[in-house]
Amino acid sequence: MNAPVIAVTGMAFEAKIARGRGVEAVFAARSDWLERALSDALARGCSGIVSFGTAGGLAADLAPGALIVADEICGPFGPLKTDAAWSARIVESFAGTPLAGNTHRGTMAGVAAPVTSEADKRSLHSSTGALAVDMESHIAGAIATARGLPFAVCRAVVDPAWRTLPPAATAGLRDDGTTAIAPILRELMRQPSQLGALVRLAADARAARTTLVQARHALEKSGALILR
Numbered sequence: 742m743n744a745p746v747i748a749v750t751g752m753a754f755e756a757k758i759a760r761g762r763g764v765e766a767v768f769a770a771r772s773d774w775l776e777r778a779l780s781d782a783l784a785r786g787c788s789g790i791v792s793f794g795t796a797g798g799l800a801a802d803l804a805p806g807a808l809i810v811a812d813e814i815c816g817p818f819g820p821l822k823t824d825a826a827w828s829a830r831i832v833e834s835f836a837g838t839p840l841a842g843n844t845h846r847g848t849m850a851g852v853a854a855p856v857t858s859e860a861d862k863r864s865l866h867s868s869t870g871a872l873a874v875d876m877e878s879h880i881a882g883a884i885a886t887a888r889g890l891p892f893a894v895c896r897a898v899v900d901p902a903w904r905t906l907p908p909a910a911t912a913g914l915r916d917d918g919t920t921a922i923a924p925i926l927r928e929l930m931r932q933p934s935q936l937g938a939l940v941r942l943a944a945d946a947r948a949a950r951t952t953l954v955q956a957r958h959a960l961e962k963s964g965a966l967i968l969r
Contacts, residue, residue, distance in 0.1 A: 744786035746966045748793040749779060749881035752918045755794035758953050763967045766793075771916040772853065775880055783884070788968040789827065789891035792881040793957075795949045796849065796873035796896040797856055799866035803873065803898050806948035808835075808844045808956060811894035815869045816851025816879030823882070824891040827968070831895055834963035840955055847872040849894055851879025857906040866902065873898055891968060895956060899949040900942060907935035910942055 748759035748766040756766035765785075767778040779790075796809060803809075810832050814821040828846075835841050850871035856862055865874060878894050885892035900906055909928040913921045929935055960966045 744788040750794040768918040790885040792878040792894040795899040796875040798898040798901040805945035806952045807898040811849035818883045821882035834965040850874040897949040897952040907938040
C-alpha cells in the first residue's frame, strides 16, 4: 500500500476538507504545534506534502474563491520550489470544472503572523510579487525539501488584497487551529462597528470554502493526490 500524502493546513475545517483516500491531514495555527504534528505524521510514512487550505489575497485581481497552485514559496526560509510535475497534475485535474478558469499559478508568500491590513498586503505583494499569503506553506515546503519529498500548494483566497480584516476576524483562532466564539463576541461588544466587515468576511469565507471543496472533489476524481 502506498504511503499517504500529508495535507498541511492551519485550521480544523481545512483539514476536514483535505482528508480522504490516500490523504492524511495535519493542522495547527501555531507554527511549533504544526511542525510537531507534521513530524509525527511523517514518522508514520509519507509520499508527499501538499499545503492545502485558505490564503490571504495579495494580487489585486484575485477575488475571494480564486485558487492558487503555487510554483514557489517566498518566506522566512528563502525561496522554496514546488514539484513542477505534481503541480501540473493538480492543475490538470481541474479541467472541465468551474475551477479551470479560476486557477492561478505563481508565488505564494509565507509569513509567521497574519497579514490583515490592505496596506500590509500591498507592501508584501510589491516586495515579493506573490499572489497570496499564508502561514503554513513555508513550513510544509521547508520540511518537504529537507526530507526530499514532493511538495505542492493548493490554496483558495479568502480575504482579497483590498480587504482589511477587523480584529474580530482573528480574535477567536486558537493555537490548535480551532475557533472559539466567545472572544469574537467580546471583540464585537468592544467595537460593534466591526460587524459589517465581519459579515463581508463570512461571505468571502464561503466562496473560499466552496472552491476548496470543489478542488478536493476534482483531486479525488483524478487521483492527483496519489503519488507512486
